[in-house]
Amino acid sequence: MARDNKLRTVVMHDPELDDINTIIRYLLYSNQFDTEGLIYSSSRFHWKGDGKGTLFYGESEHSNYGIGPIANWRWDEGSRFFEDAVDIYATVYRNLSVHAEGYPHPDELRSRIYEGSVEFPGDISKDSPGSNHIKKLILDDKPGTLYLLTGAGQSTIGRALLSIEEEYKNSSQWKNVYEKISKKIIIQSFGDQDGIYASYIGLNWPNIEFREVATNIWGYFARKVVQPEDRHYLSAAWTRENISKVGPFGEHYIVWGDGKQLHKNDIADFFGFSRVTVEQLKELGYTPWYGGVEEPGSWISEGDTSMYMNLLDNGLDAHVDASYGGWGGRNGKDIDPNGVSSKDYSSSRWFGAAQRDFAARLQWTVTPEYKDANHHPVVEVVGLDSMTVKPGQTITLKAIVKDPDGNHLTGRWWQYEEAGTYPRKVELLSVEEPNTEVERTYPFDIPAPGSPEIDKLIKSEIEVTSQFTVPTDAVNGQTLHFILEAWDNGEKPLTSYKRVVLTVSR
Ligand SMILES: [Ca+2]
Ligand SMILES: [Ca+2]
Numbered sequence: 001m002a003r004d005n006k007l008r009t010v011v012m013h014d015p016e017l018d019d020i021n022t023i024i025r026y027l028l029y030s031n032q033f034d035t036e037g038l039i040y041s042s043s044r045f046h047w048k049g050d051g052k053g054t055l056f057y058g059e060s061e062h063s064n065y066g067i068g069p070i071a072n073w074r075w076d077e078g079s080r081f082f083e084d085a086v087d088i089y090a091t092v093y094r095n096l097s098v099h100a101e102g103y104p105h106p107d108e109l110r111s112r113i114y115e116g117s118v119e120f121p122g123d124i125s126k127d128s129p130g131s132n133h134i135k136k137l138i139l140d141d142k143p144g145t146l147y148l149l150t151g152a153g154q155s156t157i158g159r160a161l162l163s164i165e166e167e168y169k170n171s172s173q174w175k176n177v178y179e180k181i182s183k184k185i186i187i188q189s190f191g192d193q194d195g196i197y198a199s200y201i202g203l204n205w206p207n208i209e210f211r212e213v214a215t216n217i218w219g220y221f222a223r224k225v226v227q228p229e230d231r232h233y234l235s236a237a238w239t240r241e242n243i244s245k246v247g248p249f250g251e252h253y254i255v256w257g258d259g260k261q262l263h264k265n266d267i268a269d270f271f272g273f274s275r276v277t278v279e280q281l282k283e284l285g286y287t288p289w290y291g292g293v294e295e296p297g298s299w300i301s302e303g304d305t306s307m308y309m310n311l312l313d314n315g316l317d318a319h320v321d322a323s324y325g326g327w328g329g330r331n332g333k334d335i336d337p338n339g340v341s342s343k344d345y346s347s348s349r350w351f352g353a354a355q356r357d358f359a360a361r362l363q364w365t366v367t368p369e370y371k372d373a374n375h376h377p378v379v380e381v382v383g384l385d386s387m388t389v390k391p392g393q394t395i396t397l398k399a400i401v402k403d404p405d406g407n408h409l410t411g412r413w414w415q416y417e418e419a420g421t422y423p424r425k426v427e428l429l430s431v432e433e434p435n436t437e438v439e440r441t442y443p444f445d446i447p448a449p450g451s452p453e454i455d456k457l458i459k460s461e462i463e464v465t466s467q468f469t470v471p472t473d474a475v476n477g478q479t480l481h482f483i484l485e486a487w488d489n490g491e492k493p494l495t496s497y498k499r500v501v502l503t504v505s506r
Helices: 017-028 081-099 106-110 129-139 155-168 174-184 196-204 228-234 236-244 247-252 278-283 303-309 351-365
Strands: 007-013 033-040 113-115 146-150 185-189 209-212 378-382 394-403 409-415 460-469 479-488 495-504
Touching: 007 017, 007 129, 007 303, 017 081, 017 247, 017 303, 017 351, 033 081, 033 129, 081 106, 081 113, 081 247, 081 351, 113 129, 129 146, 129 155, 129 174, 146 155, 146 303, 155 174, 155 196, 185 196, 185 303, 196 209, 228 236, 228 351, 236 247, 236 351, 247 351, 351 495, 378 479, 378 495, 394 409, 394 479, 394 495, 409 460, 460 479
Parallel strands: 007 033, 007 146, 033 113, 146 185, 185 209
Antiparallel strands: 378 394, 394 460, 409 479, 479 495
């Protein structure tokens, strides 16, 4: 079921081609967030310059190419990728709102687009509209965590914090302001793309939680880490059928060989070419750092998508702690199916489910009637009286899973061993087979979401029950994580979860 309070987010991007894809996916989940800002931000890979031709003598990606002082790097003056994405969102907003509640009005999103610190990489010397907006959000009195999500550098955040420091540091309010901010914000970022975390934020605001969310599965090198059974989600055939062909967002999504190029003659962006060899790209003056050429129409990258995937309201509750893990990965290694402890597996293990979810949501954008698209199974855990357990105690994990579309359902409980602090596997016994007998399926139409009849019309339902005995060697305070995972068999199949975290108390 949906969260009571939406998580507050600020989303920052630079004009890398994969940020465009990341924004598309984010907007499909924008009903789950209170999006407080969409803010253009620089990184060492993209910076706009000051518009006056002032040369930058420092280091950025351009230095790797031996290019001397320049006035901007891979950022066109007229680039308005946030507005472009929201304009497309506006054309599908009505359809999306048929399938799930809470999508923000396009005008609301538009009003929250700001230009942040875009001029030079890692420059926190002056305010920008975006840094002023973040400063205001950081200082406001709204409850809850403010998630600052950056797919670029951190100079816009850094400037906001520095500006607060300059204003309050010598005042009597400083201690309170400092403590409030340290508790209130969490920064999630793919790396430190302009060095501002290392040079300013981490040093001066060490108590602000920083979650490094770099993954390979969401990036250019996804093919190196994808699970064999999920490989087709990167293919041209799947991508064309489930993404590119599906409405205006699908058309906007950037894939290999589509002829698009974000910045004219960008030597690092050769992905739009089709049927060329690496040698030919070199002859054309490009730097084909990817090391190969993929099939036209296939996956390129969504590098920064991991910055919000753990905040999704999919039942995994991955936002609660960086060690929990979810579609954006985990701050630790998971044991892969070959028995290898792998940082990549903690994110790649979810990739198939996340891609199917993306496909289903894209389908919503082109489906005006609720009954013509798939919707998520709804999971409820029942009968757990306490979240603390004693060694030797037998615990029953029981979930009721319903599907609003009457789809056939399958579910299972599993222990997310790596996420818990109890260091071993427990034996989970299925109390009854995930159960064809209990299932009821009545096919009929369903009213729009929010309608009071909707609960009565739930059309299929299963119970999934497992039992285990709390290990006798478990010690006080150790945790055991269990995940209920449930799938429907809709045309674009969907997965829902529920996480149960049990704490041992002797
Ligand atoms: Ca980026
Ligand atoms: Ca369904």
